[in-house]
Amino acid sequence: METNNLKTWLILGFGGFLLGGLLFYSSLGHHGEDKTVLKETSLTTQHSLASKKENSQDSDATDLNRNSELTPSSKTSQTAQSLTATKSVSALSADDHKKWEVLQEILASQNDNDPRLDKTFKGMSDDLHLILQEQYLEIPAENRNQRGLLAFLIARDLKNTEDLDFLKKIYEESPCLSLENCNSRTSSDPHLSGVDEASMNYPQLASLYQLEKQLNDNPGIFADSSMKDHAMAVIEQALKFPVASVQRKAAEIQARF
Amino acid sequence: MFNFFSKTVVRAGILLIFGSHCFAAAPESSVVFDSNVPKDIQAQMLNDLTFMAELQGSNQTAFHKQIFGDFSGNSYKNFFETRVRKIGMNACGGGNAVACVIPFLASNKMFLTNNFVKFSHPQIARMMVVYHEARHTESQQGNWAHDTCPTPFLDEQGHDKKSIWTGAILEGEAACDSTAFGSYGSSTILLKNVTKFCANCSDKVKMDADIYAIDQLGRINRDDVKKSMIADFNGNK
Numbered sequence A: 001m002e003t004n005n006l007k008t009w010l011i012l013g014f015g016g017f018l019l020g021g022l023l024f025y026s027s028l029g030h031h032g033e034d035k036t037v038l039k040e041t042s043l044t045t046q047h048s049l050a051s052k053k054e055n056s057q058d059s060d061a062t063d064l065n066r067n068s069e070l071t072p073s074s075k076t077s078q079t080a081q082s083l084t085a086t087k088s089v090s091a092l093s094a095d096d097h098k099k100w101e102v103l104q105e106i107l108a109s110q111n112d113n114d115p116r117l118d119k120t121f122k123g124m125s126d127d128l129h130l131i132l133q134e135q136y137l138e139i140p141a142e143n144r145n146q147r148g149l150l151a152f153l154i155a156r157d158l159k160n161t162e163d164l165d166f167l168k169k170i171y172e173e174s175p176c177l178s179l180e181n182c183n184s185r186t187s188s189d190p191h192l193s194g195v196d197e198a199s200m201n202y203p204q205l206a207s208l209y210q211l212e213k214q215l216n217d218n219p220g221i222f223a224d225s226s227m228k229d230h231a232m233a234v235i236e237q238a239l240k241f242p243v244a245s246v247q248r249k250a251a252e253i254q255a256r257f
Numbered sequence B: 001m002f003n004f005f006s007k008t009v010v011r012a013g014i015l016l017i018f019g020s021h022c023f024a025a026a027p028e029s030s031v032v033f034d035s036n037v038p039k040d041i042q043a044q045m046l047n048d049l050t051f052m053a054e055l056q057g058s059n060q061t062a063f064h065k066q067i068f069g070d071f072s073g074n075s076y077k078n079f080f081e082t083r084v085r086k087i088g089m090n091a092c093g094g095g096n097a098v099a100c101v102i103p104f105l106a107s108n109k110m111f112l113t114n115n116f117v118k119f120s121h122p123q124i125a126r127m128m129v130v131y132h133e134a135r136h137t138e139s140q141q142g143n144w145a146h147d148t149c150p151t152p153f154l155d156e157q158g159h160d161k162k163s164i165w166t167g168a169i170l171e172g173e174a175a176c177d178s179t180a181f182g183s184y185g186s187s188t189i190l191l192k193n194v195t196k197f198c199a200n201c202s203d204k205v206k207m208d209a210d211i212y213a214i215d216q217l218g219r220i221n222r223d224d225v226k227k228s229m230i231a232d233f234n235g236n237k
């Protein structure tokens, strides 16, 4: 067995030498594609808080799906930096505005362990919640960790039924088909395909994990029957999300609460 | 067998031709990057390794102690740096891979792909892949080569373990482990300990560790091994 492996390596390694130049050339071609993708990022649609408030729930849901379908294919760490302050951000209180700026820094840094995530973003104002929901829509669908972070912050800080309506819409999205481009499937090596799958469904999973935590740790939030009904509606919607890992988690929560 | 690097071998020729010049990374890390590793990838990797090196834990499970030592940033730094001394670039077989090791090319080298910064994974997920790959450098353990997933390979609900979207089917693939101490097992143990014992992790990192542990634990193909791991997480053996 070991000898066979050694032979295979030698043969393939020699092949690697011969093909190296050709493949190097082809990898240069990919850099070209990346540049085009980055250019498109700036086309991301902006939504204002005012217009969001005017929209009905149905049209919001449509927006969310459309956003997922039409968002340019960008998944770079530069996305957070490329987002510009909308009218609604400039209307925030000074304190909220400072928090919003902190969040932009964290989103751009890719540092999930920034201690400010736990210090600054609990007990947020209603306005800040709305801004986070708005930013969720602005971020390209492929930026799964950033979208998931925003969903996580809202789900951890549930204040009203609007927050739960926002979470419900996350399960009305079309599932992300690949990290490269949420609108098209790519093949995946089985070796670590589970990591890809968890990331593709990260906003959906993060929201469910936080909702479960709220139901468990802060049942008082759901003493109001309307809050409880809306929370259960989120779980019902998550059960319909066509990805097994999301459905499994939703079923687990439904069985518990 | 050795599935984790066999698909990368053709592209590896690029490194033999172009990847000979190296320079030292930031002083706090002993890893050395090849000169062709893009600056943004180096920066992300160093940030992520610093994140791991700064973790502090209140306790650890017995399996964690056996594999990594105490739950501390020093343990994680030491684990990584005693296994990986160089970092280069490679396509790692193409597809969605973010990192790989190719033991026959270089026993203490890890390769990153452009996906390391291009794809949007949570930080602990990126590091889980890096530590999973670091475990594969252990040549004295046969690189912890993966075991074949059973046929059929079913989940708790009796469905085939496969991806709806990517079509990645696990049954019959070398994408499982029969031991708690291989790459899937050690990754699971790392993540579960982060969720349970990390004293300076954000809520998000602890949640993420829990989310990403599910698939890694699901790759253990022996019920008795899986049970021993769950007992380890619950504090009894």
Ligand SMILES: [Zn+2]
Pocket: A191, B004, B132, B136, B146, B183, B184
């Ligand atoms: Zn592996």
